[in-house]
Amino acid sequence: MDILNKVKKYREKEEELKWEGTFGEYLGIVKERPEVAQSAHSRVYNMIKSAGITEKNGQKMYDFFGKEIFGLEEALERLVEEYFHPAAKRLDVRKRILLLMGPVSGGKSTIVTMLKRGLEQYSRTDEGAVYAIKGCPMHEDPLHLIPHHLRDDFYKEYGIRIEGNLSPLNTMRLEQEYGGRIEEVEVERIFFDEDRRVGIGTFSPSDPKSQDIADLTGSIDFSTIAEYGSESDPRAYRFDGELNKANRGMMEFQEILKSDEKFLWHLLSLTQEGNFKAGRFALISADELIVAHTNEAEYRSFISNKKNEALHSRMIVMPVPYNLQVSEEERIYEKMIQTSEMAHVHIAPHALKAAAIFSILTRLKESKKQGVDLVKKMRLYDGENLEGYNDVDVEELEKEFSDEGMDGIDPRYVINRISSTIISADTNSINALDVLRSLKDGLDQHPSISKEEVEEYLNYIAIARREYDEIAKKEVQKAFVYSYEESAKTLLDNYLDNVEAYCNKNKLKDPLTGEEMNPDEKLMRSIEEQIGISENAKKAFREEILIRISAYARKGKRFDYNSHERLREAIQKKLFADLKDVVKITTSTKTPDESQLKKVNEVIARLIDEHGYNSTSANELLRYVGSLLNR
Numbered sequence: 001m002d003i004l005n006k007v008k009k010y011r012e013k014e015e016e017l018k019w020e021g022t023f024g025e026y027l028g029i030v031k032e033r034p035e036v037a038q039s040a041h042s043r044v045y046n047m048i049k050s051a052g053i054t055e056k057n058g059q060k061m062y063d064f065f066g067k068e069i070f071g072l073e074e075a076l077e078r079l080v081e082e083y084f085h086p087a088a089k090r091l092d093v094r095k096r097i098l099l100l101m102g103p104v105s106g107g108k109s110t111i112v113t114m115l116k117r118g119l120e121q122y123s124r125t126d127e128g129a130v131y132a133i134k135g136c137p138m139h140e141d142p143l144h145l146i147p148h149h150l151r152d153d154f155y156k157e158y159g160i161r162i163e164g165n166l167s168p169l170n171t172m173r174l175e176q177e178y179g180g181r182i183e184e185v186e187v188e189r190i191f192f193d194e195d196r197r198v199g200i201g202t203f204s205p206s207d208p209k210s211q212d213i214a215d216l217t218g219s220i221d222f223s224t225i226a227e228y229g230s231e232s233d234p235r236a237y238r239f240d241g242e243l244n245k246a247n248r249g250m251m252e253f254q255e256i257l258k259s260d261e262k263f264l265w266h267l268l269s270l271t272q273e274g275n276f277k278a279g280r281f282a283l284i285s286a287d288e289l290i291v292a293h294t295n296e297a298e299y300r301s302f303i304s305n306k307k308n309e310a311l312h313s314r315m316i317v318m319p320v321p322y323n324l325q326v327s328e329e330e331r332i333y334e335k336m337i338q339t340s341e342m343a344h345v346h347i348a349p350h351a352l353k354a355a356a357i358f359s360i361l362t363r364l365k366e367s368k369k370q371g372v373d374l375v376k377k378m379r380l381y382d383g384e385n386l387e388g389y390n391d392v393d394v395e396e397l398e399k400e401f402s403d404e405g406m407d408g409i410d411p412r413y414v415i416n417r418i419s420s421t422i423i424s425a426d427t428n429s430i431n432a433l434d435v436l437r438s439l440k441d442g443l444d445q446h447p448s449i450s451k452e453e454v455e456e457y458l459n460y461i462a463i464a465r466r467e468y469d470e471i472a473k474k475e476v477q478k479a480f481v482y483s484y485e486e487s488a489k490t491l492l493d494n495y496l497d498n499v500e501a502y503c504n505k506n507k508l509k510d511p512l513t514g515e516e517m518n519p520d521e522k523l524m525r526s527i528e529e530q531i532g533i534s535e536n537a538k539k540a541f542r543e544e545i546l547i548r549i550s551a552y553a554r555k556g557k558r559f560d561y562n563s564h565e566r567l568r569e570a571i572q573k574k575l576f577a578d579l580k581d582v583v584k585i586t587t588s589t590k591t592p593d594e595s596q597l598k599k600v601n602e603v604i605a606r607l608i609d610e611h612g613y614n615s616t617s618a619n620e621l622l623r624y625v626g627s628l629l630n631r
C-alpha cells in the first residue's frame with residue numbers, strides 16, 4: 001500500500017470515530033460505558049495497564065514503556081504504583097504535580113513523550129474515548145452541565161461522581177444558546193492531539209520578564225472586547241493557554257523549577273482545588289495530569305528555599321535514575337542509533353557493549369560487601385550467574401544505595417561520541433576500540449566531569465577495554481574451531497582412552513592401521529599440565545578419573561565432558577592453548593602460506609556469516625586478537 005493510500009485509510013478511520021449528539025444522547029453512552037467519563041489520571045493509568053503487564057522475578061514490567069525505555073523497570077513500577085494507580089482511584093496524590101527527577105538524558109522526556117503520544121492513540125480507542133461540550137475551547141467535561149443539587153442523584157443512578165463547575169463560558173452559552181436546556185447541549189467526541197492543541201499541552205518557560213501568564217491561562221481577546229463590551233464577558237476571553245488546552249489530558253511543564261514563581265502559583269490552586277483563575281472570571285475547573293521534570297541539583301536548591309515550601313508539598317517526586325544493566329544499555333544505544341542518521345553505519349559486534357560497560361561502571365557505587373568489586377557488581381546487576389552469589393545478594397546490593405544511578409555518563413554522550421567519530425573519520429564501519437578511544441578523547445570536553453572524575457573514568461575505560469579483549473579473543477577462538485563442543489568431546493575421548501590404557505597397563509590400537517601402541521604420554525601430560533598436575537601426581541589423578549568413570553557406569557550414567565570439573569577445565573584450556581598458536585600464527589604472519597590463508601579466509605567468512613561482522617570489522621578483529629596473543 002502506498003503512502004497516499006495509507007493517509008486516506010487513516011482519514012477514513014478518523015471520520016468513522018467521530019461522534020456528535022446531544023447531552024441527552026451522551027448520557028446514554030455514559031450509562032453503557034461509564035469509562036468515557038473517567039478522570040484524566042484514571043485514563044492515563046488505564047492506558048498504561050491496557051498495554052499489558054508482565055511479571056519477571058516479582059518485578060512488574062509495563063509493556064507500555066517497554067518498547068522504548070530499557071532497564072528502568074523498578075522506577076517505572078514505582079511511578080505507576082505510587083502515582084498513577086492511586087491517582088486513578090481519586091486519592092490525594094492526584095492533586096499533586098508529578099515531578100520526575102533524574103540525571104540528564106536519563107529518559108525523563110522520553111517517558112513524558114510516550115505518555116503524550118500514548119494518550120493521543122488511546123483517545124482514539126473505545127476504552128480511551130473522550131467526549132466534550134462541542135465548541136468549548138477547553139473541551140469541557142459534559143457532565144459539568146449537571147447542576148450541583150442533582151449530582152447526588154446522578155451518582156445514585158450512574159455511579160459516577162462529578163467534580164468541577166461548569167465554566168463561565170459554557171454557563172453563558174447554556175443560557176444564551178440553549179435557553180438553559182442542558183439535554184440539548186451539543187456534545188462531541190474529541191481526539192487528543194498536541195499539534196492541534198487538544199488535551200495535550202507543553203509549557204516551556206522563556207525569559208520571565210517577557211513571558212506572559214497568558215501562555216498558561218489564556219488572555220483577553222482585544223479584537224472582540226468591543227463587541228461584548230466587558231472584560232468579564234467570557235466570550236471576550238481566549239481560553240488558549242496551555243492549561244486550558246491540556247484540560248482532560250496532560251500538560252508537560254518543562255524546566256518547572258527554573259520558571260518564575262507567578263507561573264507556579266497558578267498550578268498550586270489547580271492541583272489543590274482542581275481549578276485555576278483566568279482573567280476576571282470565577283475559577284475554572286480543569287482536570288489534567290501535570291508532569292514536570294528536573295535534575296537532582298536543581299531540585300535540591302529548590303527545596304532548600306523556604307519560600308518554596310507550599311509548592312514543594314504539592315509535588316510528588318519520582319526518581320528516574322540511569323539504567324544500571326549493561327545489556328539494557330546496549331539496547332538504549334541501539335535504539336538511539338536506529339533513529340539517527342547513523343542507522344546505516346556498521347557497528348561491529350561488542351562495540352556498544354564495550355561502551356555500555358564503561359557507562360555502567362561510571363554509574364555504579366562501590367559496595368561494602370566483601371569480595372564484590374565494581375566489575376562483579378556490574379555482572380550481577382546484569383543478571384549473570386556468578387558462583388557464590390544469588391538473587392538475594394543482588395537485592396542487597398541494590399538496596400545498599402538509594403541514589404545509585406543518579407550520576408555518571410549519560411547515553412547521549414556515548415551516542416554523540418560515536419557519531420562524531422563516524423563523521424570525522426568519514427567511515428561506515430566502527431569497532432569497539434574506535435568507540436572506547438572516542439569516549440576517552442571526549443572526556444576532557446564533557447561539561448560536567450571534573451578532573452578527578454576524568455582519572456576515574458579513564459580507569460573504567462581501561463576495564464572496559466580488558467573486558468572487550470577477553471570477548472574478542474573468545475570470539476576469534478570460537479570462529480577458528482568449527483564446533484567447539486565437538487572438539488572438546490573428541491579431545492576428552494582421546495584422553496580417556498589413553499588414561500585407561502595407562503592405568504590398566506594396556507596398549508592402544510591405532511584406529512587406522514590397527515597397530516598396537518603405547519599410551520600417548522605427551523598428550524596426557526599436555527592436558528594435565530593445564531591445571532597444574534605434577535609428574536608425581538599424574539598417576540593418582542588418572543586413577544581418580546577412572547574410578548569416577550566406573551562409578552558413573554555403575555549408576556548407568558554417561559561420563560562426559562561435564563562430569564569432572566577439573567578435567568573439563570583442563571580440556572578447555574588445552575583447546576584454547578592449541579588454538580592460540582594457530583590463531584597467533586595465522587593472524588600475525590605477514591606472509592601467510594596457502595593453508596594459513598585458507599584458514600584465515602574461512603574464519604573471516606564465519607565471523608561475517610555467523611557473528612555479525614562485515615569484512616572490515618572481521619579483519620580488524622583478527623589483527624587485533626593476533627596482536628593481543630603475541631604480547
Ligand SMILES: Nc1ncnc2c1ncn2[C@@H]1O[C@H](COP(=O)(O)OP(=O)(O)O)[C@@H](O)[C@H]1O
Pocket residue numbers: 068069070071072102103104105106107108109110111293322323332336411412
Ligand atoms: N533507560 C532508558 N531507556 C531507553 N532510552 C533511554 C534511557 N535513558 C535514556 N534514553 C535515551 O537517551 C536519550 C535522552 O533521553 P531523554 O528522555 O531526553 O532524557 P532526559 O529528559 O532525562 O534528559 C533519549 O534518546 C532516550 O531515548
Ligand SMILES: [Mg+2]
Pocket residue numbers: 105108109110293
Ligand atoms: Mg529532557
